Amino acid sequence: xxxxxxxxxxxxxxxxxxxxxxxxxxxxxxxxxxxxxxxxxxxxxxxxxxxxxxxxxxxxxxxxxxxxxxxxxxxxxxxxxxxxxxxxxxxxxxxxxxxxxxxxxxxxxxxxxxxxxxxxxxxxxxxxxxxxxxxxxxxxxxxxxxxxxxxxxxxxxxxxxxxxxxxxxxxxxxxxxxxxxxxxxxxxxxxxxxxxxxxxxxxxx
Numbered sequence: 001x002x003x004x005x006x007x008x009x010x011x012x013x014x015x016x017x018x019x020x021x022x023x024x025x026x027x028x029x030x031x032x033x034x035x036x037x038x039x040x041x042x043x044x045x046x047x048x049x050x051x052x053x054x055x056x057x058x059x060x061x062x063x064x065x066x067x068x069x070x071x072x073x074x075x076x077x078x079x080x081x082x083x084x085x086x087x088x089x090x091x092x093x094x095x096x097x098x099x100x101x102x103x104x105x106x107x108x109x110x111x112x113x114x115x116x117x118x119x120x121x122x123x124x125x126x127x128x129x130x131x132x133x134x135x136x137x138x139x140x141x142x143x144x145x146x147x148x149x150x151x152x153x154x155x156x157x158x159x160x161x162x163x164x165x166x167x168x169x170x171x172x173x174x175x176x177x178x179x180x181x182x183x184x185x186x187x188x189x190x191x192x193x194x195x196x197x198x199x200x201x202x203x204x205x
Contacts, residue, residue, distance in 0.1 A: 003117070007199055010117050010128075013192045017110040017135075020185035024103050024142060027179035031055050031069070034153050035173040049153075050175055051096050089155055095148045099179065102141030106186055109134035113193075125200045132193035139186035146179050 003011070027033075031050035038045050043060045055069040072088060113131045115122045154170055 024182035027175045030175040032173040032175040091152045095145045098141045099145035105138035135190040142183040
């Protein structure tokens with residue numbers, strides 16, 4: 001394994017793509033896409049909604065602190081030992097789907113690029129073309145997911161599922177922002193992959 005013939009652009013791409021994977025995994029799996037909190041009469045209620053799980057915590061008052069998390073991966077979930085059916089809207093399922101595709105694409109792009117850099121037999125123009133295509137696909141899928149979620153997160157069905165009063169205000173939170181960061185890094189990776197393709201063509205000529 002020799003890196004002598006690897007361009008600086010290809011080397012710079014490695015930490016960028018690795019960080020994109022980390023950010024997408026964190027944003028994809030955590031519950032703080034949307035958060036809200038409310039305090040009244042010494043009782044504080046916090047709600048956090050993610051792509052796959054929603055959590056409600058209650059602190060203060062005369063009762064012990066309480067926390068409840070439910071899976072949103074399917075319309076049927078278990079709450080306090082009972083099966084409950086929640087009909088999540090199609091936009092929510094769409095956001096889950098494209099964010100999943102975005103995660104798979106950025107993982108594949110990163111794996112191909114690391115192979116391209118570390119294994120001389122994979123240092124071919126076709127591989128970096130694949131990295132370019134996958135990076136663009138990842139950026140598009142992740143961006144579409146955050147756009148859908150950002151446009152629809154105040155949906156009345158979501159509010160009903162977490163029992164929010166009419167005046168409760170939902171706010172986009174850090175998990176949402178982390179996925180935006182992953183999309184930005186995927187775009188940067190795409191630009192670098194395009195430059196690397198140009199470099200390989202020039203060397204071939």
